[in-house]
Amino acid sequence: MTGSRLWKVAVDAPLSEPLTYNFSEDLQRGQLVNVPLGRRKTKGLVLGEVFEKPEFEIKSIDSIDNEYEPLPDHFVKWLEWLATYYIHPIGQVVQSAFPPLRKTEKQRQSKRPPVIPQMAQETPPELTPEQAASFETISQHKNFSTHLLFGVTGSGKTEVYLRLLEKVLAEGKRGIVLVPEISLTPQLVQRFARRFGDKIAALHSQLTDRERTNQWWDVVEGRKSILIGARSALFCPVPNLGLIIVDEEHEPSFKQDEKLKYNGRDAAVMLGKIVGCPVILGSATPSLETWKNATEGRYHLHYLKNRVANRSMPEIEVVDLRQQKADDDQQKLIVEKYSHLPFWLSPTLYERMRETLERGDQSALFLNRRGVxxxxxxxxxxxxxxxxxxxxxxxxxxxxxxxxxxxxxxxxxxxxxxxxxxxxxxxxxLGTELLETDLTRLFPGKKVTRADRDEIQSRADLEEMIAQMESGEIDILVGTQMIAKGLDFPKLKLVGLVLADVGFNLPDFRATERSFQLITQMSGRSGRHVKEGESPGAVIIQTFNCEHDSITFARNHDFEGFAKHELQMRAALNYPPCGRLVSFRIQGIHLGKVEETAGLLARRAHALKQQYSQQYSSIEVLGPAEAALAKLRGQFRYHLLIKSSQNSVVNPFSRQVLGDQSWVPSGVKILIDIDPMSLL
Incomplete structure (x- = not known):
């Protein structure tokens, strides 16, 4: 073809490199095109022009997809970074940057409430001195900088976000607010809608494809200025981006488990760096990665040490379940008096619930999902x-x-x-169902509601439960992790953790950190609206292991003490954030093949380490070993871990070990996870 030029195109296929196509017209980097791939047609993203003619026959691009404007260059750079850092095919990364449906494609509309409700505008509350100081300091940063807003539960982090967004909008720019999927509650969306009216768009898993597509276009075409969403909202190319906020940045759900295993928090920081705008990370229990960056000066640290309106922190009481079995005389009397209680309920928690209900306040009992x-x-x-x-x-x-x-x-x-x-x-x-049955028997006439994945399956279910909690219709809420995050109920004065031990002994170096976060976050639901002079909210933790680090520090609201202690433990073992970790999961339906491939992968790793002994001296190869969940859904699973105290060598080493994977036998898959959040 005369005058044809060559273009590098990232195609939707599991290929580690983009492909070369020819096309005579001018193309822009970031443009979506239709291309042939084998016998099928697929989409591809133009990454740039190629000036060296390859030795093989080159196919032609079929056409430009004119529905979408070319993606901005900074955004394409960010997609390339994701593909490189997380060792995932660039063409598959790119697919997330477009909405699920075409703009014109009609989908049957069911009667659904609007994604963003219309709310009456509210007057902003006055900032506390701590909120004002954080707002002023962060506002002075115009270009890229990362900030940790470290505030106790109920200290008003959201109000600081709202003020920063108001400022960004006044400058004619836009903002992204990322929250964990589980916290993306109607309560949160309403709060933003009350402040910003129709300037809000939302992207989360409860939306239909049509709703997602409409929200995407509203943002891209500039009709909406603030995008609230779960981690995937980052893939919406927001024009003129001036601020990125990641709330509850410690949440494990920011890490995607399959396909592109990216961490939404880290990807947000990188997007801010490439775009050149500030990034705010907020949490009452920051991840140790973020805390280390903040205390070592890579991030700016802002404290909110007090709850809004001088409300006191809840009082935390730990009940030792081992004592329930003691056989002295006093204990015998207690046992006789409370013989009607189920085995999971201590007299202490029962009496506090009784008092709370008599005052007309609400109680919530939390049970970790895995305790079923x-x-x-x-x-x-x-x-x-x-x-x-x-x-x-x-x-x-x-x-x-x-x-x-x-x-x-x-x-x-x-x-x-x-x-x-x-x-x-x-x-x-224990299951939440058992708790619900027992409580209905113990407190006749009181409304007990269960909030878990079985009971709450849609946005409407969740909204109904929240409305009933806010109106005081529910007396006792029983739930799993779903109720531990971000919910704010004025009448909730008592929180009980039925069995805190459930998360302690998981085979994962983050188990203690997770337990501490969960206990603190759950405790933070209690007494958020007590007035001065009123008794503070109460938290009761039932456990067989009162000496566990997560409980010792959580009962004193001592995050900094916990972080210092836990970081010392991690440093001794080179675990993140003191070292870097990469996990390879080898899986397949034939155990022999999986074992063999895992062994081969380990030999490749050791050979590579030996061959470049100076460059890779800090690398440790651990395994292979059976994964903690050795067989899951019919697949045998092995793990190999790469650990290093030197950050920069981990990715190149991992990429070289994998190679082009032509050596991997059929029926076996190797899944790579950079900076894994879980080793189960």
Whole structure:
């Protein structure tokens, strides 16, 4: 073809490099085009012109997709960074940057409430001195800078965000607000709508494809100035971006588990850097990664140490469940008096609930999701029976045998504790359903509502539950992680953590950090609206392990003490944030093939380390070993970890180890996870 030029195009296929096509017309970087790929047609993003003619036959681009303007250059740079950093095919990364439907494509409209409700405008409250100081200091930064807004629960972080966004809008710029999916509640959206009216767009998983597409165009074409959404909202190319906010930045749900395993918080910081705008990270329990960056001066640190309107922090009381089994005379009297209580409810928590309900206030009981299955524990020494393959508590079935729900290991149930040889193992098995049934019996006439994935399956369910909590119709709320985040109920004065131990013993170096965050966040739901002179909200933590680090620090509201202690532990082992980690998961349906491939991957890693011994001296290769969940959904799973104290070598090393994957046998997949959030 005369006058044809060559173009580098990122196509929607699992290819590590873009492909070369020819096209005679002028193209722009960031333009979406239609191209042939094998026998099919697909979309591709133009990355630039190629001036060296390859040796092979080159296909032609079919046409330009005129529906979309070319993506801005800074945005294409950010997509390229994602592909490089997370070692994921660029053409597949690019697909997330476009809405699910074409602009004109009609979809049957069902009667749904609008994505953003119309709200009466509110007058902003007066800022506290701490809020005002944070706002003023952050406002002075015009270009890229990262800020940690570290504020206790109820200290008014959201108000600071709203003020910063007002300022950005007044300058004619736009903002992105990222929140964890679970916190993307109607409450939050309404709060922004009351301040910014029809300038808000939202992107989250509860929207239909048509709603998502419409919201995307509203932002891209400039009809909306603030985009609130879960992590994927980052992929909307917001024009004239002036501010990015990541609320609850510590939340593990900012990390995507499949396909492109990116971390929304880290990707947001990088987008801010490429665009040249400030990034605000907010949390009452910052991730240790962010905390380390802030205390070492890479991020600016802003404190909100007090709750709004001088409201006091809740009082935290820890109930030692081991004491419930003591056999002195006083304990016998207590046992007789409270013999009607179910095994999971201590007299302390029961009495506090009774008092709270008598005052006309609300209680919420929290149970970690993983506590649904029955496990056995020795009340004398706290020993639990765990699966030797999975480090997951075994589940008691039919009072006769213990089974691992993940890898099918089982053993007979022996009553005598194998650890202390004295206590007798007892089954403690809790589900939110069991709690709901027991509470309905204990508090007749009171409304008990359950909030978990079974009960709340849609946005409408969640909105109804929130409305009933706000109106005081619900007396006791029983829930999983769904109720631990971001919800704000005026009459909620008592929070009970039914069994804090559930998250302690997971085989993951972040288990203690997660437990601390969860206890603190859940406690933060209590007494957010107490007036001066009123008694503060209360939190009761029931546990078999009162000495656990996460409880010791959480009961004193001491995040800084916790972070210092935990960072020392991590540094000794080179774990993040003191070192870098990459996880390779090798999986397939044939155990032999998976083992063999895992061994081969490890040999490649050791050979590479040996070959470039100076460059890669800091690299540690751990494994391969069976993954904690050794078999999941019919797939056998092995793990190999790469660990290093030197940040810059981890990605190149990982990329070289993988190579082009032509050596990987069919039926086996290797999934790479840069900076993994979970090692299960």
């Amino acid at each position: 299955a029955q496990m056995v524990v020795c009340p004398a020494c706290g020993h639990t029976r765990e699966c030797p393959n999975c480090d997951i508590s075994l589940t008691l079935h039919a009072h006769s045998h213990l089974i691992c729900h993940y890898c099918d290991y089982h053993e007979n149930f022996k009553v005598k504790c194998p650890d202390c040889k004295e206590g007798e193992l007892e089954a403690i098995g």
